[in-house]
Amino acid sequence: MTLWDTEFGVKGSSIIREWSGQVQPALVASFIFLFCLEACLWVRNLRHKKRLPGPFPWPVMISGGKSMAFTSYSTQWKMHRRIAQSTLRAFSSANSQTKKAFEQHIVGEALDLVQIFLRLSGDGRYFNPSHELTVAAANVICALCFGKRYGHDDIEFKTLLSKVNKFGETVGAGSLVDVMPWLQSFPNPVRSIYKNFKELNEEFFAFVKDKVIQHRETYNPEVTRDMSDAIISVIEHGKENGLSKDFVEGTVTDLIGAGQDTVSTFLQWILLLLVKYPHIQTKIQEQIDKVVGRDRLPSVEDKSSLVYLDAFIYETMRFTSFVPVTIPHSTTSDVTIDGVHIPRDTVVFINQWSVNHDPQKWKDPHIFNPSRFLDENGVLDKDLTSSVMIFSIGKRRCIGDQIAKYLRQDTTTSQRSSLAYINKCTCEKTSTMALWDTEFGVKGSSIIREWSGQVQPALVATLIFLFCLEACLWVRNLRHKRRLPGPFPWPVVGNAMQLGQMPHITFFNMAKKYGNVYQIRLGCNDIVVLNGDTAIHQALIQHSTEFAGRPNFISFQAVSGGKSISFGNYSTQWKLHRRIAQSTLRAFSSANSQTKKAFEQHIVGEALDLVQVFLRLSADGRYFNPSHELTVAAANVICALCFGKRYGHDDIEFKTLLSRVEKFGETVGAGSLVDVMPWLQSFPNPVRSIYRNFKELNKEYFAFIKDNVIQHRETYNPEVTRDMSDAIIRVIDKADNATGLTKAHTEGTVADLIGAGLDTVSTALHWMLLLLVKYPHIQTKLQEQIDKVVGRDRLPSTEDKSSLAYLDAFIYETMRFTTFVPFTIPHSTTSDVTIDGVHIPRDTVVFINQWSVNHDPQKWKDPHVFNPSRFLNENGILDKDLTSSVMIFSMGKRRCIGDQIAKAEIFLYSAILLHQCSFENSPTQDLTMDCSYGLTLRPLSFTISAKLRGKILNGA
């Protein structure tokens, strides 16, 4: 960690990370080389090689990709498949006993689902069943493989599953990762998707390996507890089969992976179609009631009598064709199909969807109609059901087809009672499902979605056009426009490719060459970068109004319903809006001793909750990732202020929302391509996809806020101000103001306050924990001071702050050293202005590099060394001049309005956590300072363990 720029291994935001760095030469060279190579091969092939019928292939877009993820046909593969297949059969359908046991697993999961659905539907609520269905599907296969299941509130399991769900995005037919392997050789968004894919596979494989190792350690040849044991027994202890130990893990991973996403997707479609077609739901229920009655649950034995349900299931498979194309095949020798000669080693996509929607076979294939599978006597037409293709056919047919069929039947029938509730969840989104190709609003995988269709002509044309246009403007500007100092800007991309993984460090280094005020170009924006205390002070304090604007970036417009204080431009109305937010915050945190006390109580409550949760997660010497818990704790303090309520650490919906909101900063951070190359929005490409995700997360978050504000409006009582929402409603909704602030501003204010305080405070807490375990001697020193000042019989409070100088120094050093908000939110000039002798025109975008202030070697001795003592004088007293030189909350007219409450939170959280617990690094973990770049710099995931120090105090 001594070298700050090399060792701060920042994983940039998905946009920055992949397009930045010195990639332009590599990118351009590779592209030109490949284009020429492909073009030559293509021209040659046009002349020499007989092409099979098909659309005209553009050069480069079509190259022979091979799936990396799946094994090719071989004798070994055959053996491997046979083992997996017979093990599956042995544990699901070999005899009546295994059948019964297997059915019992499903029934148990289904009943659990019913309970959870009913709970989630309490008070007439609507819920997203996705997570629960995924857990249910995964549990059945985990029960078979490991003899154990996971609770629906097991966050780590859910997180793992939600990642595994993304697996299919990359291995689907047509994935650019596979068909353009050269995209892996230099940074670009496709490579980033592939990297994520590799990571998720590693994580999933580690999970499975762990379990298999446990099985190996406790293996007893006399007792086959589950499929893992059975596979270990065949592969490791059976006849010589040429399969190594790794095949055990591989088989189990395959079985769990394959059985999870598919079945849960299937269940999701089933639920969606049931609520979309209530008359079908009713008809199924009537048949179940008739056949099964109301006194017992349906069982597999009822299957033959529940024909309409069977028909519904087959129609769901046919209509949705939710595995539209099989895993890509490859020919093992030359072969002729339908008179077309296909050479050996050709990649083959098998389009199951085309089988299920062939109008020659299916009447009105685009209409959902389960009755198509029943004859006039209501009997299932087996010929027709066997025409549905979803499990593929032949040598690569899915080996889990029988299991999948059981699963969907049992879960569907058992959920009967909860469906009445889910039924209310009207599916407006899918109300246009009658036309299959135009109206099946399928959102493809992030790769396919963005690169498919007829985009290439649009992409190429747009790029060429923009390139020519930019080149002309650029040549003209070179002659006519006086440029500010700064690096040479390339046409179209400007300096985007030079930002590097850590733009704040790149800019800091550029300042050595161009001075503290210089210009870069990103896409079509000239941007001024300010570095160093003097230039930034001059701009934000001496010229505060001139630098108070915000650029009109498209991402900014998506925030807080377009009524954000943080992202809104400078105006009279904005000033009033900010003032209201600021005074409301003050009124609820520091206005007088009573509000101070109440505010402190919220934090103490959350901190004690954290202690409990940490100790629970550390039970039996375990190590855990504190990320989720810290995020909930930080969110709860601000939710308590705004809504008068907090959320439990096991509230899945809240956690899911928070984990999405955490991604917010990736898109609004300085240098986001979404903003500086807005033309990327006009045709499909990966940057547009990232922007769309950003818009969706904002919408989802804003809906959550709005919902709460509306509830406040409905129960508003002018006599009693319960919380900040009430206070803001009073000042904005109810006030007779001529400023034009509307109800939408009320929601915007609350959204801003919660949003701004969420990611920032929780990131600060992440860094503090990481640094505490990285430097145990500092942790001990902090605890010694806390014990001396506070003692062991009460909790630390804000009154102790002035006596806990070393803790204060630790907090300031954490802020300085990590500078976890490396840039402020981008500013914009409101009029022409001159800084450090450099003239900056009005409406120029300005990046303010806080990191450069905190790492200036003129100001800080050894800035790259983490040393809290730098803030203490020889008598151990805090050097206030030095602490006020740390820049993390910005300054001037846009200075953070939550700085006081953030500091109070960070102080109390750290004091209480340190008082109550000691934190340790896992012996197997090499703690790094690697982080992800965005509006905040977040440490990459790490694990710790907490130990109680003495007795637990309750804060009373």
Ligand code: HEM
């Ligand atoms: C350690 C925690 C925090 C840090 C490091 C931090 C830092 C910042 C920074 C750098 C800015 C941008 C200023 C600029 O563009 O010049 C900002 C803006 C803002 N922050 Fe914070 N913040 C923190 C916590 C909070 C909290 C807890 C709240 C509210 C509850 C909050 C509310 C705001 C608001 C409303 C703005 C927009 C100000 C404006 O545009 O005028 N922040 N913060």
